[in-house]
Amino acid sequence: MKISESTSYPHPVLAPWSTDISGSVFSADVIFREDEQSGELSIRCTVTLDQPDIVALIENGSATFGCFIKCQETGFRRLQRIGFPIGRHDFADGALLGRVQIRPIIWSVKAIPAYSPAGVHPEFSGALDIRTGEILALDDELIIDVTRPPLPAIETIFEIKSSDDISDGRFEIDTDLDRITITMGKDTYQLVQELRQTDDDTRAVIMNALYVPVVMEVLEQLGAQGYEAFEEYRWLHPFRSRCELANVDIKKLEILNDAQRLLSEPFGSLKQITQYEGDQQ
């Protein structure tokens, strides 16, 4: 489908650049939400349309609103129907990338006999029969830029590892690596993985049950040996920056309090677990 502002249709088309139908407005505001982790994109459209005949056609199912969406990078081209006057569409991960062109359109989905919208230019003499699939209204093309799929967001300095050498229910920390590595038995590892990926409640649990003691252990080692002892490992610089930002001085450690500060008071996130249904907060 090629849509251009210079195209002349053999029937009146409501558009901001056209005088085919005067005294009416059709415009669509498009807000997009991009999930920077998954690359999924949602668009939400809010349509302004005050041409009563076209509104009636949409309401009685003879016409519909949507957007013609084009993405050169992925080859995506689709006329996507969207709810009117408010609608949303979710695109699959990676379907759109880079520059995406969005053209709001109203088109006929049924034959419309004797179409003669209010405000039609007198040069369109008399009513016209509209076939299915004809464009009735156009808005200016809109552009969004979808960022590339996430590069490793911010490189993590923590890693968990499964090991047959450690009995289940226990974990150990190794700071003599580029990443602070937490090693645990296979079943414990599986449990931690499930808790990490299940929901916010279980993620809150793992934050407190695993990460707090790990950070406490790291602080204790730093307090005892100083930053110099870990200079060769990549985890040190981000950890040190975080300590400075949170005003944690490894020479004056209050290990329990400092660990909580570094993790942004993780105990607070446990509150949601005990909230009863119907609680507002």
Place this chain on the structure above:
Amino acid sequence: MDNYIGIRFLTNEANKVEGLAYAGFETFRGSPYTSCARETGQNSRDAAAGKDPVKVSFDLLELERTEVPFADQLQHSIDCCLKAPRDAKTLAHLERARQTIAAPTIKVLKVADVNTTGLTGPVDDPDSVFTALVKGDGVTNKTDQTSAGSYGIGKNAAYAVSDLQTVIYSTRYVEKGSGKIKFAAQGRLRLISHVDGANKLSAEGYWGNPDFAAIETESDVPKWILRDDVGTSILAVGFREQENWVDRMTLSLAANFFVAIDRKEIEFSLNGGSIKMNQSSLDGILASAKLAQVAQDNDEQLELERAKMLMQCLRSDATERHTIPVPGLGDFTLHLLIAKDLPREVHVVRNGIYICDNFAKFGQPMKRFPGTREFIAILEPARTDAGKIPSHLLKQLENPAHDAFEPERIVDTAELQKAKNQIKALINGVRDIIKSAAKIEDIDTSQLDELSHLFAAGSAGTTPNDQNAEKDPERFKYGTARKGQRSQPPAAGGKGATKRRRGPLPGSIPKKAVRTRNTSSQPNKPAGSRQAMPLGDVRSVMSDKSNGHVRTIFFTPAADGNVEISVAAVGLGDDVELALSGTSEGKIVHGKMQTLVVGGQRACIEVTFAEPFVGPIELSASAVPETAVQEEA
């Protein structure tokens, strides 16, 4: 109007004591508006005829008492009921009913559908749909075994919104055999058992012809009972109007029928069209602040949020669709959307209508899905022939409240066991798909990305702690789409903004009618040597739609002079030049028009295409130098 038409109660020779608490009505008493909307909507959905969506309207009529032909009779019957000793609750109800029928105006809720079969007759046939709806108790009026309704109980929901417990059914249907359109109307009411003079009467009465027969002559009923089209009207007389009845019904319809609406199987209109619920408007209705407030006021936020999430599941491009074949039964479809912040639930839909989220009474609560990522899913019988028997089975198992599947509804032991095994196989299939598609990664090492926002160079160092904020907002980037640049009208000589291609549009323009921009009137002259002439406010009109050869074009040239105008058919990707064979102004030179124009003055020219074309066009113009005009002359 025929004098014999009126209300008649069944006789009560056994002195049976019948109170107000009729089981059929009591089912819906707790949520009258919600139930009335759902049940009447479902009846209409099941009576669909043709390919167009079923349209159901819910409108409030305010009638002068004189327009209700049985008002006096009904008031007399209520007076008789009031004479019998009854409990305080019954007395209060009857007092309210008397006030309602004695008032100068009487409110009626009219639920009317079109694009349905109507209540097919014959009206005196005990097996007809009309009889099943109007006179049947516990009898379904559904002819389709896979229809959404199950027990014929839902029809009683309309009585729950009538203070008079009086409902009139009116229908136009196509008579089998003759193909003629027939009309039928009859009312049914239920008060309490009572005595009228010497007559002992039952609680149940009918309005219509003598001998409890339906009215089949349209002139015998008032206008508000008549119909224009084939379909059914249900009229709840003495409608109990509460302030937010429209909103409560809207919520019920949106929360239950969202799948059928999205598939254009049904549309609703409420309150004289103030709310129109169809595929286009559904998103806006579900997202409206008003509906959210109604849901909150009526403790139905869960239903509303569920409908929104399931709509996302239904429409998202990220949703996977899986077919689950169940041996000996047929196919189901699982729509599975895996994304963060979804509740790990599977919801069952049948005939586009929401049912429930479990098979708990089969020992399959479907509440725990350990080891999976967050998801939401819709499970429904496949929308193919292979889904018909599964749909019938679910219909058998569905309870009247439409919120659970109950195995004990199948009486035959062998059939029951078979159904249990089939449902178990279905749920195993669902679990297998979810386990496979939403499986949590099982690798030996994993980086703890969730801490990277705290312990990484350049990280923010804090996480938002707003309980009301969207979960994990850092994942999302929001933005507003910006306006692109408008394209300019194409200029002649190949310098236009649009691309012209050689060759015809597929299936539209024969080759002989096609010229490309660079093979114009002067093939030896370099392309683009003429100056482009902007044309403003271009319009093209087909004065005779049946004649694709002739088009009237209007434009306003930017300057005076001789111009050459070419016309191109707008194609899917490129444009194709159309050869002109005639013009009302100027002349045709090599398939293009040359004419004298005056800058700023509107031009109106009728051109003739060499081959017919009825689609959109583009004009391009260039000034023709005087020398060229002389040469061509």
